[in-house]
Amino acid sequence: EDQVTQSPEALRLQEGESSSLNCSYTVSGLRGLFWYRQDPGKGPEFLFTLYSAGEEKEKERLKATLTKKESFLHITAPKPEDSATYLCAVRTGGGADGLTFGKGTHLIIQP
Amino acid sequence: DAGVTQSPTHLIKTRGQQVTLRCSPKSGHDTVSWYQQALGQGPQFIFQYYEEEERQRGNFPDRFSGHQFPNYSSELNVNALLLGDSALYLCASSLWGAGGDTQYFGPGTRLTVL
Numbered sequence: 621e622d623q624v625t626q627s628p629e630a631l632r633l634q635e636g637e638s639s640s641l642n643c644s645y646t647v648s649g650l651r652g653l654f655w656y657r658q659d660p661g662k663g664p665e666f667l668f669t670l671y672s673a674g675e676e677k678e679k680e681r682l683k684a685t686l687t688k689k690e691s692f693l694h695i696t697a698p699k700p701e702d703s704a705t706y707l708c709a710v711r712t713g714g715g716a717d718g719l720t721f722g723k724g725t726h727l728i729i730q731p
Numbered sequence: 732d733a734g735v736t737q738s739p740t741h742l743i744k745t746r747g748q749q750v751t752l753r754c755s756p757k758s759g760h761d762t763v764s765w766y767q768q769a770l771g772q773g774p775q776f777i778f779q780y781y782e783e784e785e786r787q788r789g790n791f792p793d794r795f796s797g798h799q800f801p802n803y804s805s806e807l808n809v810n811a812l813l814l815g816d817s818a819l820y821l822c823a824s825s826l827w828g829a830g831g832d833t834q835y836f837g838p839g840t841r842l843t844v845l
């Protein structure tokens with residue numbers, strides 16, 4: 621059974637204090653790892669897709685990396701507007717299959 | 732470019748009732764997936780529709796059923812509602828086939844069962 625574990629569950633940072641969120645996975649045949657951002661009461665907003673170990677993607681203050689067992693979402697010099705829940709998900713089948721999500725990391729950036 | 736839309740935004744039902752939720756996919760997308768998200772949890776996959784057929788199903792009972800229309804829009808039906816069905820129901824759209832696997836989510840429908 622595919623499993624996705626995110627840590628920490630919650631993280632509180634000061635504005636400008638860089639950190640990393642972790643997503644570890646146990647799957648049979650990874651076909652894609654996805655990062656989403658979710659604001660309270662809203663749908664997840666797509667951030668990145670990673671396909672193979674060693675791949676990296678960046679967007680503004682966020683950078684996602686992938687190894688054979690885990691992915692990291694690095695946040696550099698965060699701002700209060702980066703406060704949200706960050707979700708990691710994996711796709712393991714052929715075609716456009718359902719995603720398996722972790723429980724998310726609730727990130728709070730204090731001014 | 733219109734994104735994924737869902738209706739209604741909020742819904743309150745009582746135990747035993749039936750509910751229908753609706754989703755219109757992002758322009759150009761042909762595949763719709765439905766997810767249930769309980770408070771404090773990640774979304775859980777219910778099922779996926781492509782070419783008006785259910786293509787894959789998660790670990791949900793038969794009380795959960797769906798439909799996809801020729802214009803790619805979709806409905807999620809839940810019968811015999813239980814208190815535990817209270818959740819945010821999310822619809823995601825994508826393009827079937829290689830290269831189109833990123834799923835884009837709608838704003839969700841908040842269902843409360845009393």
